[in-house]
Amino acid sequence: MIKSSITIITAGMVGGILSFGLTSIIKPKNLIKTEETNRQMRSAKSENTTTSSNRQFTPVLMPTFESNISFTMAAEKTVNSVVHVTTIYEPESSQHPFSEFFYGSGPATQIATGSGVIISDDGYIVTNNHVVDGADKIEITLNNERTYEATLIGKDPNTDLALIKISENNLPFINFGNSDAVKIGEWVLAIGNPFNLTSTVTAGIVSAKARNINILQRRNGTNDFPLESFIQTDAAVNPGNSGGALVSATGNLIGINTAIASQTGSYTGYSFAIPSNIVKKVTEDLLEYGIVQRAFIGVSIQNVNQQVANEYKLPNLKGVMVNGITKDGAAKSAGIQVNDVILKVGTIEVNDVPELQEQIGSFRPGEKASITIRRGSEIKYLTIVLRNKEGSTAKIKKEDISKTTAHGASFKGLSPQELKSLKINNGVKISSITSGKLRNVGITNGFIITKIDKLPVTNPEAVAKLLKSKKGGILVEGIYPNGAKGYFGFGL
Numbered sequence: 001m002i003k004s005s006i007t008i009i010t011a012g013m014v015g016g017i018l019s020f021g022l023t024s025i026i027k028p029k030n031l032i033k034t035e036e037t038n039r040q041m042r043s044a045k046s047e048n049t050t051t052s053s054n055r056q057f058t059p060v061l062m063p064t065f066e067s068n069i070s071f072t073m074a075a076e077k078t079v080n081s082v083v084h085v086t087t088i089y090e091p092e093s094s095q096h097p098f099s100e101f102f103y104g105s106g107p108a109t110q111i112a113t114g115s116g117v118i119i120s121d122d123g124y125i126v127t128n129n130h131v132v133d134g135a136d137k138i139e140i141t142l143n144n145e146r147t148y149e150a151t152l153i154g155k156d157p158n159t160d161l162a163l164i165k166i167s168e169n170n171l172p173f174i175n176f177g178n179s180d181a182v183k184i185g186e187w188v189l190a191i192g193n194p195f196n197l198t199s200t201v202t203a204g205i206v207s208a209k210a211r212n213i214n215i216l217q218r219r220n221g222t223n224d225f226p227l228e229s230f231i232q233t234d235a236a237v238n239p240g241n242s243g244g245a246l247v248s249a250t251g252n253l254i255g256i257n258t259a260i261a262s263q264t265g266s267y268t269g270y271s272f273a274i275p276s277n278i279v280k281k282v283t284e285d286l287l288e289y290g291i292v293q294r295a296f297i298g299v300s301i302q303n304v305n306q307q308v309a310n311e312y313k314l315p316n317l318k319g320v321m322v323n324g325i326t327k328d329g330a331a332k333s334a335g336i337q338v339n340d341v342i343l344k345v346g347t348i349e350v351n352d353v354p355e356l357q358e359q360i361g362s363f364r365p366g367e368k369a370s371i372t373i374r375r376g377s378e379i380k381y382l383t384i385v386l387r388n389k390e391g392s393t394a395k396i397k398k399e400d401i402s403k404t405t406a407h408g409a410s411f412k413g414l415s416p417q418e419l420k421s422l423k424i425n426n427g428v429k430i431s432s433i434t435s436g437k438l439r440n441v442g443i444t445n446g447f448i449i450t451k452i453d454k455l456p457v458t459n460p461e462a463v464a465k466l467l468k469s470k471k472g473g474i475l476v477e478g479i480y481p482n483g484a485k486g487y488f489g490f491g492l
Contacts, residue, residue, distance in 0.1 A: 070249065071187075071189060071201075071203055071249070073251065074189055074247055074248070074249050074250065074251040075189060075191070075201050077251035078174050078189070078191055078245060078247050078251050078253075079143065079191055079199050079201060080142075080143045080144075080172040081117060081118045081171075081172045081173050081174040081245070082115060082116070082117055082118075082143070082174075082191045082192060082193075082199065082244055082245050083115065083116045083117070083118060083125060083140050083141060083142055083143070084113065084115065084116075084140070084141040084142075084193045084196075084198050085113060085114045085115060085116045085125075085127055085131055085132070085138065085139075085140060085150075085193075085243060086111060086112075086113050086138070086139040086140075086141065087111070087112050087113070087114070087131065087132055087135035087137070087138055087139075088109060088110070088111055088135060088136055088137040088138075088139070089109065089110040089111075089112070089134065089135060089136055090109055090136045090137075091108065091109060091110075112131075113193065113196055113240055114127060114128065114131035114132075114192075114193070114240060114241075114242040114243045114244075115127065115131075115191075115192035115193045115240065115241055115242060115243040115244030115245075115257070116131070116140065116164065116243045116244070117174055117243070117244065117245045117253065117256065118171050118172060118173040118174065119173055119174065119176070119253075119283065120171075120173055121169060121170055121171050121172075121173055122168075122169050122171070123148075123165050123166040123167060123168045123169070123171060124153070124163060124164075124165050124283070124287075125140065125150065125163070125164050125165065125166065126161060126162070126163055126164075126243070126256060126279060126283055127161075127162050127164060127242075127243030127256070128160050128161065128162065128242045128243040128256065128258050129155045129156060129157050129159075129160045129161055129162045130160055130242065130258075131162070131242050131243045132152060132155070132162050132164065133155065133157075133162070134408075134436070135152075137149065138150040138151075138152065138164060140164070140166050141198075142171075143198065143199055148166035148167065148168060149166070150164040150165060150166050151164060151165050151166075152164055153165050153286055153287070154286035154287075154290055154291065155286075156282050156285075156286070156291075156292045157216070157226075157432075158216065158225055158226045158227055158292070158294070159216075159226075159227050159274060159278055159279075159282050159292070159361075160216055160258055160274065161256065161274065161278075161279060161282045161283070163282075163283050163286045163287065174245060174247065174251075174252070174253040175251075175252050175253065176252065176253050176276050176279070176280050177247075177248050177250075177252030177253055177254040177276055178254075178276070178277065179231065179254050179255060179275035179276040179277045179278070180275075180277055180348055182206055182209065182231060182248070182254050182275075183206065184205075184206050184207070184208060184209060185205055185206060186205060186206045186248070186249070187203065187204075187205055187248075187249045188203070188204060188205065188206055188233055188235055188246055188247065188248060188249070188254065188255075189201055189202070189203055189235065189245075189246070189247045189248075189249075190202045190203075190204070190233065190235035190236065190237050190241065190244065190245070190246055190257055190271065190273075191244050191245045191246075191247065192237070192240060192241035192242075192243070192244025192245070192257060193240045193241070193244065194237070194238035194239060194240040194241045195238060195239065195240050196240060197240070200241075202235045202236040202237070203235055204233045204234040204235030204236070204271075205233065205234060205235075206231060206232070206233055207232045207233055207234050207270060208231075208232040209229075209231055209232070209275075209355075210229045210230075210352055210354040210355040210358060211228070211229070211230040211231075211232045211272060211354065212228040212229065212230075212353070212354040213228065213230065213259065213261070213272060214228070215228070215258075215259050215272075216228055225294065225296075225389070227278065227294075227357055227358070227361050228354060228357075229275060229278070229354040229355060229357060229358035229361075230255075230258070230259070230272035230273060230274065230275070231246065231254065231255045231272070231273045231274075231275055232270055232271070232272055233246065233270070233271055233272075233273065234269060234270060234271070235271060236267045236271070237257050237260050237267055237271035238260070238266050238267045239265075239266065241257050241271075242257060242258055242259075243256060243257070243258075244256070244257045245257070246273040252276075253276050253279070254273075254275070254276045255273030255274055255275055255276055255279070256273055256274045256276075256279050257271060257272075257273045258272060258273060258274055259271065259272045260272070275358065277358075277362055278358065278361060278362070281361070281362050285364070289395060289396075289397070289398060290398030291396060291398050291401055293364040293365060293388070293395055293396060294361065294365075294388065294389065295360055295361070295363040295364055295365050295367065295386035295387070295388070296326075296329070296330065296360070296365075296386065296387055296388065296389055297329070297330050297331050297336075297356075297360050297369075297384065297386060298325065298326035298329020298330045298331040298332060298387065298391075299322045299324060299325055299326065299329070299331045299336065300322070300323055300324030300325075300326075301320045301321060301322055301323065301342070301353055301356060302320070302321050302323055302353070303320065303321075303351075303352050303353055304317050304318065304319055304320065304321050304341060304351075305317065308321055312339060314341065314374070317351075318341075318343060318349070318351055319341035319342055319343040319350065319351060319373075319374060320341065320342045320350055320351070320352065320353055320355075320356045321339065321340070321341050321342075322336060322337070322338055322339065322340045322341070322342065323338060323339070324338065325337070325338060326391075328391060329387065329391065330384050330385055330386050330387045331384065333384075333385065334371070334382050334383065334384035334385070335382055336371070336373065336382065336384070337375065339375075340373045340374065340375050341373060341374040341375075342356060342371060342372070342373050343372045343373060343374055343379075344370075344371070344372035345359035345360065345369055345370070345371060345372075346359070346369065346370050360386065363386050364386070364395065365386055365387050365388040365392070365393050365394060365395060365396075366385065366386070366387075366393035366394070366395065367385075367386055368383055368384065368385055368386075369383070369384050369386060370382075370383055371383070371384050402464075403460075403461050403464060403465075404460040404461060404464050405464055406438075406463070406464040406465075406467040406468050407436040407437040407438050407467055407468075407492075408433060408436020408437070408438060408439055409430050409432070409433040409436065409438045409439070409443070410430070410431045410432045410433070411428045411429065411430060411431065411449075411460035411463050411464055412428070412429050412431045412460055413428060413429070413458075413459055413460055414427050414428070414429055414448065422448065422479060422481075422483070424448070424450060424479060425456075426450060426456045426457065426458045427448040427449060427450045427457070427458075427478065427479070428448065428449050428457050428458070428459065428460050428462075428463045429446065429447075429448050429449075430443065430444075430445055430446060430447045430448070430449070431445070432445060433445045437490060437492060438467075438476075438488075440490075441488045441490045442488065443476070443486070443488055446480065446481050447478055447479075447480055447486060448478050448479050448480070448481070449463060449476055449477070449478040450477055450478045450479060451475075451476075451477040451478070452466055452467070452474065452475070452476055452477075453474060453475050454475070454477075467492070470492045471492060472491060472492065473489065473490070473491050473492075474489070474490060474491070474492055475487070475488070475489045476488045476489075476490075
């Protein structure tokens, strides 16, 4: 018996030996007109057509792809704006000068590849965070084979997006489309570099919107509010497509390809893209602020299913139900209550949790959003002033973040209650961790640092400053949330 399982994986980078099959380009074929179709088309010339039972009917004309789709035009418009991304990862240097003599050469330099999309003529390129994360060097190859070294401008693991730049002008770029306007069943093109096959174009339709596949939570290993509301398509996407473009039939950018659902590791039917409206907002934030300005509504929510609708006597399954309110949060200040059903943000309907998160994610702290809610039998219209994760309307500054980060990790203090429950007198918690020295030695998210080089630590700023200034060997001691102790010695 064959056990069936579907794994969600990144549409990731290609590195090492290719182990997956090649992808052929999918081109739509004209619908074949059957004799019945031809008969109906001929019948359409008459105003009335009568069957043997004298009943009148209106014939249905079968559409053809030529009437409304031009893949050729869309591909020509966009293919030169999709680039080949090569990332280089240098091995860590040996801590012992005679290591290679006794044990042989160390790990070799690693190279991986993905895709990126030019979004401005002066060299700004958007790609996936997982394509460039931790890279020592990023190289960009244009469709004309010219190669450039890229600079990392900023990244956002919570959306799996990164912004990089090359020094060049007059580059072909893709215009942003409105992903909110994308319809299920709409034809789209996926453009990227699967298996190092540059400028590969595949076609498919939008299969679903606002998909949450929990891949960012697993990839980050953090509780730092990942935002997933993917566009699902059946356009063929494979390793190497990550960071490439999902474009409409008119040649506008409507998504960045990031993951596939697969039983084999290669494409088997469905792929997922970050909506362009999220991409546009994140890249604008990275350019203006250096970090993403994430807005929060201050509620816990759930989908409205039939059971919920029956329990609360709702007339339909539309909207998202509020089942909790954050104290002193934006929702509470706006008058939102538990058991309210959020129906719209602005003019956009929200019928599940990812849709609501996507719409709120398009705002910055301090901005106002119009919210339509159902409360019992009433429809109410509220204006809410959104806040950051700290509960204020202020924009978060990059320099403030840098004070509590070091070597790929972010730190935060512990409350008296947390210290008491862990039975410790001091400590600083790792609130998120990505690539860097700390993760490389096995330190994970949630680990609580109690001592550095035998000295107790009490606040995040001190830990970040100490780790940034340290040279040579260092000893980190701490405790996990389950009470297990951890000791890590490494070089900086």
